[in-house]
Amino acid sequence: MTSFYKHQTFSQITNPAYSVFRVKTVNQLNNPENLAKMLVKRTFDHIYNGSLSKAVNRKINLYKTKILHSKIGNLAPVPDEIITIDPTKICGHMDVETASSFQFFTGYSSGAVIHYEWDKAKDVEYVNFQNLELFKSCKRRWIHGCSWEETELYQFYVECLNNGIPCRFNTIKELEERYEKLDQIFEEVKSTRKMSDKHSDLVKISVAKDGRLIWGPDGRHRVCIALLAGLESMPARVGFIHFESLDYFQTMRFK
Incomplete structure (x- = not known):
């Protein structure tokens, strides 16, 4: 487990709440299927919170604006x-x-x-x-x-x-x-x-x-x-x- 602890701070390692997270994460690392799921989720979260999130919000707003204008008609x-x-x-x-x-x-x-x-x-x-x-x-x-x-x-x-x-x-x-x-x-x-x-x-x-x-x-x-x-x-x-x-x-x- 040396590699897992390598980048953790002392306060994280000694924090009881963090210990629960650590055990869960170690178990995930020991299970290839869980590890793959975790990596996919984190990658998606990273993308979604960045450029993808902005693109999705834009698509939603473009659609809302189009619908709103169609309902308003000539008043727009x-x-x-x-x-x-x-x-x-x-x-x-x-x-x-x-x-x-x-x-x-x-x-x-x-x-x-x-x-x-x-x-x-x-x-x-x-x-x-x-x-x-x-x-x-x-x-x-x-x-x-x-x-x-x-x-x-x-x-x-x-x-x-x-x-x-x-x-x-x-x-x-x-x-x-x-x-x-x-x-x-x-x-x-x-x-x-x-x-x-x-x-x-x-x-x-x-x-x-x-x-x-x-x-x-x-x-x-x-x-x-x-x-x-x-x-x-x-x-x-x-x-x-x-x-x-x-x-x-x-x-x-x-x-």
């Missing part, structure tokens, strides 16, 4: 459907990791109806959008007439670029061009009172159980533009919809 959103929303109702953010997880388990990158409590705080960050530094910087620029260089957001990116810290931009020139473009978009929206409904321009909006609107992963500048231009509504792309907010979702659809 269409993938990439364009909706119209009140930008002042946006109060939550869905990050890339959460959005990717929902896509993996539902099979939809957008337009999935989800029945479980996905909109809880662990999956979604609820915030007051107007308290975000991004919004404050955009407001200083577009409402109060400050230069971008005077805003904390712009200064943050400049500091990152000057110190070799990874950020959304690769060069100062790229940063300048991006915010010049945002200036143009804001002035156009302010003048026309409408935003582009081009698919690539749309922010993705999900709807929580209580009807709260969640943006993301991207599109925060678009939301700032709509809010600061004083728009009562803006076009968006459907994200994920909680089952219990389906009725509210119908009010967002284009007639």
Whole structure:
């Protein structure tokens, strides 16, 4: 039995409860049939608790989503459907990791109806959008007439670029061009009172159980533009919809 004890700790060997396990295990080792069963079980447990478990859960969720959509019928959103929303109702953010997880388990990158409590705080960050530094910087620029260089957001990116810290931009020139473009978009929206409904321009909006609107992963500048231009509504792309907010979702659809 030397080989069996080789990798055991002293506390395990001297523990009475462990001794029962040890005797049982030794008997299994002495019986080829029992040993084979034990190895198969442990191997299966290891696989199931890892990648297989994830794959099985995904299959189950894909099936549930498909059945749910078939029962809902025309009330279900269409993938990439364009909706119209009140930008002042946006109060939550869905990050890339959460959005990717929902896509993996539902099979939809957008337009999935989800029945479980996905909109809880662990999956979604609820915030007051107007308290975000991004919004404050955009407001200083577009409402109060400050230069971008005077805003904390712009200064943050400049500091990152000057110190070799990874950020959304690769060069100062790229940063300048991006915010010049945002200036143009804001002035156009302010003048026309409408935003582009081009698919690539749309922010993705999900709807929580209580009807709260969640943006993301991207599109925060678009939301700032709509809010600061004083728009009562803006076009968006459907994200994920909680089952219990389906009725509210119908009010967002284009007639």
